[in-house]
Amino acid sequence: MRIEFLGTGGATTTPRPGCHCKICDEAREKGVPYARTGPSLFIHGPDVLIDTPEESAIQINRAGIDRIAGCFYSHWHPDHTMGRRVWETRNVDLRGWPPEPQRTNIYLPEQVARDFPERLGLQEHFDFMSRQGTVQVIELKDGISVELDGVEITPFRLAEDYVYAFLLVEAGIRVLIVPDEMHGWSPEQAPFPLDDLELAILPMGVTEFNVFTGVRQIDRDHKVLGMEMTFHDTLDVVQSLGARHTILTHIEEMEQLSFDELRELERKLHGEGLDITFAWDTMTVDVPG
Ligand SMILES: [Zn+2]
Ligand SMILES: [Zn+2]
Structure with missing residues (x-):
C-alpha cells in the first residue's frame, strides 16, 4: 500500500x-511543502480516504485520485468532517435523467455514528446525501474490521473515546494511523497489541516548550494542555510503540515551525535515536507488502 498525505x-x-x-507569509509565498491544508490521508491500494477537511475536494483533485472505495471518519470534529460535501460534488449526476450518481461507502465507527446526530448537522447532511444517492453510510460496531483489496482496517477508540485510530494490516505488514486527539492515550490501552508496526502515523501534539531551546511557550495553566497531548508526550508514545518508522502530522500553524525548522528538528531527533519524519502535504510513503 502507498499512503499519501493529502x-x-x-x-x-x-x-x-x-x-x-x-x-x-512563507507558506503563501512558497506553497507546498510550507503550506498545509486540513488533516486527511489516502491509502492507495485499498483506495481508502480518511477524513474530509474543508479542502478535501481540492486535495483529491491535487492528488489525481479517481477511485475511492470508501471513507473512514475518525471523529466528528470540524477540521476532519467539514469537507463532507465532496461526496456531492464528486458523485452527483446533475445532467442525466433519471440521475445515476456514483455512490461512496462512508464508514462510521460506532461512536462517530452516535455523535453525527448531535454535532454540526452531520447526520442531517449525510441523510441528504444518502437520499441523493451519493453516499452509503455504514456503521461499524467496535471490534469490527473491514477488508478492502487485501488490507484489513480495524478502527479502535483512543483515550478520548469519541476518537478512533486505525490499524491497517496487509500480508502481515502493520500500519497504525492516529489522525488526532491522542491526549491521555498510551499504546497499552489499545484493544490488541500494537507491536511489530512497520509504520506509525501520529498527530504531532502541542509544543509546550520550544523544540530547540526548551523554553516554555505555552502557559502552564493554558487549557489546551489539559485537552491536547504535548509533543513531549507524543515522543513517549513513539518510543513505546517502537514502529520501524514514525511520521508525525496534524501540524498546527500555532506551533510556528516552518518546513525547514521541522527538517532541522528531524535531524535533532535522529541524533537522539528517533526515526521520525514530519509529514507535508502531497508526501507519499510506500509501505512494503
Ligand atoms: Zn484535528
Ligand atoms: Zn500565521
Missing part, C-alpha cells in the same frame, strides 16, 4: 486567512 495541517491551516506571521 493534508497535514490541524484545526488551522497554514497559511491562516489574514495572518501575516512569518510561517503564514
